[in-house]
Amino acid sequence: MxxxxxxxxxxxxxxxxxxxxxxxxxxxxxxxxxxxxxxxxxxxxxxxxxxxxxxxxxxxxxxxxxxxGISSKFLGIFLIYIAIMLVITYLIHRKNTTSLIRKFLIILFAGSFAFVFYDQYYNLSEQGKLMNWILAGLTLLLIFFDNSIHKWVRYKKN
Structure with a gap:
């Protein structure tokens, strides 16, 4: 074991x-x-x-x-998503990539994460379904505020 x-x-x-x-x-x-x-x-x-x-x-x-009323699976998946998304966001904003490529990479990661958990969506509890919608909302916020995040990360680099 x-x-x-x-x-x-x-x-x-x-x-x-x-x-x-x-x-x-x-x-x-x-x-x-x-x-x-x-x-x-x-x-x-x-x-x-x-x-x-x-x-x-x-x-x-x-x-x-x-x-x-929060399950450990809910918190675990949520933290894994947030940690990976923060690392990916930090890495793609440190490079000189265009806004379109950054948004594509964020969508690619979020899509692959959703694809992994798609078949289990109907087996999830209400918290799990809520978590999926929260993560989708966070992804949309990352896409919407992409330029602001990029300016902040570039400023912190210098």
Missing amino acids: NIFDELINLDETLQIRIIFLLIIFVAIYAILRQMKMLQWSNSIKGIISLVIAIVAARSISETAIQNM
């Missing part, structure tokens, strides 16, 4: 805690990296972020997780 089988067989609340841990860690680390007044190394910022994330994920009660 490998580690992925162990992760799949975890309790639902533990899976949600792990996902929240990752979200909080990334958010805190990104905030600490942007703070110019802190002259700490990246490893110290990473350790501080991890400690805050562990405390936050540990302090979430099980009743709060159950009251959220």
Whole structure:
């Protein structure tokens, strides 16, 4: 049995805690990296972020997780899509590509992601169907604000 089988067989609340841990860690680390007044190394910022994330994920009660009504599969797929889309968006905006090519690449990725989950659309819960529409909306926002995102990424590069 490998580690992925162990992760799949975890309790639902533990899976949600792990996902929240990752979200909080990334958010805190990104905030600490942007703070110019802190002259700490990246490893110290990473350790501080991890400690805050562990405390936050540990302090979430099980009743709060159950009251959220969010499944771990919903959060997992949503985070995978967001992470991949952010990486793709960042990479295509760092290159000198035209707006048409950038939009085509975003549509190509979103289309391939939708194609993978298309056959399971009717097997999904209401949350899963809502997630598909949210991801489609985020893709449309990326396409609509392509030029603004490109200007921001190009500005941050220089």
